[in-house]
Amino acid sequence: MPRPKPTQPAASQSKAQTPRARRTAERRDVILAAALDEFSAQGFAATRMDDVAKRAGIAKGTIYLYFRDKESLFQELIRTMLTPVVGSIEALRDADVPMAVLSERMVDLFVDEIFSTRRRDVIRLMLLEGRRFPKLAEFYYREVLSRIFAAMRALLTRAADRGEAPAALAKFPQLLAAPGLVAVVWSGLFDRFEPLDVRALMKAHLEVLFARRSA
Amino acid sequence: MPRPKPTQPAASQSKAQTPRARRTAERRDVILAAALDEFSAQGFAATRMDDVAKRAGIAKGTIYLYFRDKESLFQELIRTMLTPVVGSIEALRDADVPMAVLSERMVDLFVDEIFSTRRRDVIRLMLLEGRRFPKLAEFYYREVLSRIFAAMRALLTRAADRGEAPAALAKFPQLLAAPGLVAVVWSGLFDRFEPLDVRALMKAHLEVLFARRSA
Amino acid sequence: MPRPKPTQPAASQSKAQTPRARRTAERRDVILAAALDEFSAQGFAATRMDDVAKRAGIAKGTIYLYFRDKESLFQELIRTMLTPVVGSIEALRDADVPMAVLSERMVDLFVDEIFSTRRRDVIRLMLLEGRRFPKLAEFYYREVLSRIFAAMRALLTRAADRGEAPAALAKFPQLLAAPGLVAVVWSGLFDRFEPLDVRALMKAHLEVLFARRSA
Amino acid sequence: MPRPKPTQPAASQSKAQTPRARRTAERRDVILAAALDEFSAQGFAATRMDDVAKRAGIAKGTIYLYFRDKESLFQELIRTMLTPVVGSIEALRDADVPMAVLSERMVDLFVDEIFSTRRRDVIRLMLLEGRRFPKLAEFYYREVLSRIFAAMRALLTRAADRGEAPAALAKFPQLLAAPGLVAVVWSGLFDRFEPLDVRALMKAHLEVLFARRSA
DNA sequence: GATGAATGAGGGTTCATTCAT
DNA sequence: TATGAATGAACCCTCATTCAT
16 A cells, blocks of 8 residues: 555554555654654754654655655644544443542543653643644544543533532533643643652542532 | 843833833833734744734844843743732732632632733743743743742642641642643634633632532 | 044044044044954954944944944054054165164064054054955055055165165065064964064064175 | 764865765865855955855855854865965975075975965965964964974074075074065955066075075 | 934855755 | 755844934
């Protein structure tokens, strides 16, 4: 499956590839990984294609065989890495367990599948650079956020009905996600001044949210 | 009273100035305002000094009479606009009122003095560019965040002692501030897809946090 | 005697001035002195009018009341300082003394009236920057060099006739002046590596030139 | 054999190069030649990289593939062109011939290998800009001048011992070189007013210096 | 006259992108 | 495909000169 024009995302995990296709997909991934490193460290504007190439161990021109331009590289990076998370969260919604258990799973999901992976950096990039990439913001909203929030709403509504969660949460699922955002941002900027125990933060948050209330 | 070296912030609100000094301070403010507009819209790297000048209605070279370089302009912009907030929050801490009242004041403070002002944009800028301006991040942490969090901790500890707040909050004041961060980020990226009623969000958050708990 | 247009050289030593005129002439001299310092240290292109002003202790704009522009300042500086030397050399020519005595006077003239004065710097400037100021080079050739060389030729012809000097010197008075040029250039560039005893150099030179020859 | 960092001089005359390397070396030389033209005509500060590029027939950015910056280009130009001369002069010293012959060779060496080549311009540049490039002046003194003077001293001491030269010359080799300096400076400034027969000048100079003396 | 804030053309340098090999 | 030399538009900053005070 040759890539005639280097534009749309390429699933690097497609099965049954020719050796050629596998090599191509691998290269692509190497470039994306290098791009993530550089974009994360420098931001979009300050990242030089030269540096991405160097980090990927290839020539500068080669990047342009895989991605149309710098912007395209950036956008595909975000797309490629963010889509998969949604499934896990929707799975959470479908599990029928008490809030106490769910809550724990949420923490694990966030910490293990996002915060301690490169996804954390991708999310930070998205949040911070998104403004200048409206298409990207839209994609992110449509394909990621709105689906995550829909799942959360379903889950929280059910919990509220059972008296396991305050009703306000179903209206503002952002409140559930807020500390995750804090963690992501904090880790980029302030960790060196004051490290943040993210798992404890998340736990504390969920405990407060889902504590049993009087009346 | 000439400004010998265009480096340190100039109090633009000093009283009893000579006409010359007033004009100078005004110019400075005009430039800062223009810079905020441009930096907010384009980010640091993508902003052109030319555009800042044009927006300020002055010649490009003039900026350099007031700020050493682009970076300096950027950093002073952040400093100038963020420092004043701290006082308001510390004032909150010193007011001895029940949590219900305090909670309302917090919402008002955030919405009226931050979210609906240019400060919202400055905070977003800070988050966006902080990584590449470690000095700035440090300044922000030291002069703003840590002081705000200290005030919050004091306030929340007192409240916890009175049973008006969960103890976890005093440990993680970030949890109190988290929806503010959400609001700032959301307003830049997703408002056009799904507007967010920030005041309602904040209120809901504080209600959940400070709801009376059973045992 | 007000200076209506700041163009032509102003004799700062004119007599019987009004106080106003004196002040004007003084200012002019201060500027010229400052200009000499800066041009000598940085060269024409790298010297900033700002620095000249600062060194002169006046405002930048003031320079333009006395000199049309930077180039004009430079050229008048050279003109003002070089013209006076010619007279001394022509006086040498008219003195009827044996070569041994003349030779000593030449050394003194060069060392005392040129090399150890600011004129050394002016000459260096002239030689080095002259290429880009053809008018100036012409002036210097016409008003200074050609007259000095004419005087030297006369003097050397007479000496040759008396057998006190080699005939070649009258043809190439440059040979007589050459070590002066060396001294001027050396003092700007290499003195810190290897100081040059200029008086000894000049003496040695003249001794070699005017040594008694065998047949 | 890629040029990893465009900093140190590249021997453009190395043999047995790959075609790529040859092309690279050629380009480098083309740029240096263009730079020499421009720097000679305008001086360092007034020369625009644009013009160097245009004269070299390449794009402006290309220069920066071969030289770190304008200053580096300038300095390497000087270094590249002046270093080779030293050898020739040291060779003179080692030739054991009578002063009359040596004297003629000196004239030829200066006229043919310096004065009528681009080196004349490089020396003029060195003199002109040396003050603002102390490193360059030091290099020139250490690598060129001091070695030339050492060779001259050896040669002149030997000649003096044989009675073929005045002893003063060994002490001040500058006296031997002085007319060379005159020629270089004169050719830039005054040739159009009064052409100078440089070969004749040099010959006359050496004749005077090495004439047989009485006593 | 004197000031120095303001101007804006000019130039060094960077870097995304292209293209000959 | 892969390379990396080459391109040239873009942008920050400087500084000679002007002009309102």
